[in-house]
Amino acid sequence: MKATITDVADRAGVSVATVSRVVNGNYPVRRATRARVKAAIAALSYVPNIQARELNMQRSSSIGVVVPGFENMFFAEVLKGIEDRLRQSSYSLLLACAENDSAQEKRCVMDLLARNASGVIVVSPNTETIASDFYADTAGRLPLVFINSYERVPGISYVTSDECGGTRIALEYLLRCGYGHILFVRGEKSDSYRIKEEVYRAIMQEHGTFSEADILNIGAGNSLETVDNTMRALMRRMEKGAVTAVFCCNDMMGAGAVNACKRMGRRMPEDIAVVGYDNTSLSRFIEPKLTTIDQRMAELGAAAAQLMLEKINRETTRDILLENRLVERETTSCRAK
Structure with a gap:
């Protein structure tokens, strides 16, 4: 039979209110008393009734x-x-x-x-x-x-x-390393992508290298199709002209970019650079391992x-x-x- 709060109180030799205080941690209880209550809880395998506690706390x-x-x-x-x-x-x-x-x-x-x-x-x-x-x-x-x-x-x-600062760090790093022609890969319906794109536009315009064609919107940025959609979009874009780097708004897109480079025979980092965003576990699982921004x-x-x-x-x-x-x-x- 399931133990009740009354059973715990009887075994510990305290009131039901004291057991409740120990379980909820909402009032001070003397150390010795708390120890007796916890021992009784363990001995009886007591599991607190969450619904009863919520009614008592009124939330x-x-x-x-x-x-x-x-x-x-x-x-x-x-x-x-x-x-x-x-x-x-x-x-x-x-x-x-x-x-x-x-x-x-x-x-x-x-x-x-x-x-x-x-x-x-x-x-x-x-x-x-x-x-x-x-x-x-x-x-x-x-x-x-x-x-x-x-x-x-x-x-x-x-x-x-x-993400404004992180995007600027990534793009300035790529430019400093000599990767001048940088594609921007984003998804849809998220402030995160919009903010990153605003920074990208500003920096590329500062360097006189901005082109609307270098912004790729692959649609859903957090779906099962994100990696493959990114790969296909990048392969089509890279067929049209030389690209030296790809900045991706998350690591799933970054994985798609890595796959695109492999299929196109572009060596990373010698021929082309790829930067992701987030620093998820995925960035460490793929080969080559993905440079990224840690959120x-x-x-x-x-x-x-x-x-x-x-x-x-x-x-x-x-x-x-x-x-x-x-x-x-x-x-x-x-x-x-």
């Missing part, structure tokens, strides 16, 4: 997280950072996938609201959803935190990777979780900006040029 112990898709390792590594931080505060995750679709993203948020989530973290929110005022209306109904969104909505906390994904997730806890507990709203950094691997080399 859910779950935080919703919405991601665009599951194919990109970036989101998995951000999720790990979120979960590691929330676990320390006895919160669990309710995960939803927007499938790179604005309407589905709205449904995910509303479903999490209906499930009484204490708040929702949205990773790379869809630009169409933001433009629709959906989040402006929702922010007054539950705590919201955005990861990597650049359109400000009142009442929402933001943790953002400095510090676990830190992004942990920071978003911290902002969510602040909104829940203190109703505060603030922003965090994390610097990006270059990770040099085998697809680039200043010595090769």
Whole structure:
């Protein structure tokens, strides 16, 4: 028979309220008493009733997280950072996938609201959803935190990777290493791609080498087709003229670029350089290993979780900006040029 909180209290020789305080960690309990309660919990294999605890605390112990898709390792590594931080505060995750679709993203948020989530973290929110005022209306109904969104909505906390700075670091590195003709590969419907493209346009125009034809939009940037779509688009573009480098807005596109270079017989880094973005595990798994920009994904997730806890507990709203950094691997080399 399943042990109850009363059974634990009887075995430890304390009140039910004391057991509750030890389980929830919301009130101080003397060390000796806490030890007796934990010993009783272990002996009885007691599992706390989460629903009862939520009724007692009058709030859910779950935080919703919405991601665009599951194919990109970036989101998995951000999720790990979120979960590691929330676990320390006895919160669990309710995960939803927007499938790179604005309407589905709205449904995910509303479903999490209906499930009484204490708040929702949205990773790379869809630009169409933001433009629709959906989040402006929702922010007054539950705590919201955005990861990597650049359109400000009142009442929402933001943790953002400095993708402007990271893109500039990558492009200036390629130019400094002698890779003058740089293609830009992006996806659709994300502020992340738009911000990177603005930096690319500015830098290429500064150097007098900008061409609209050097910007490739491969469509969905976080799908199962991203790698192959990037490879095919690049192969078509490289057939039209000499290219010395490819900057990709994420590592999945970077993997597609590496595959394109291999099929076209272009040596990396001697003939052509490839730079990705994110520093996911994928960048280390492919050959040659991908030079990329590190977005510090676990830190992004942990920071978003911290902002969510602040909104829940203190109703505060603030922003965090994390610097990006270059990770040099085998697809680039200043010595090769």
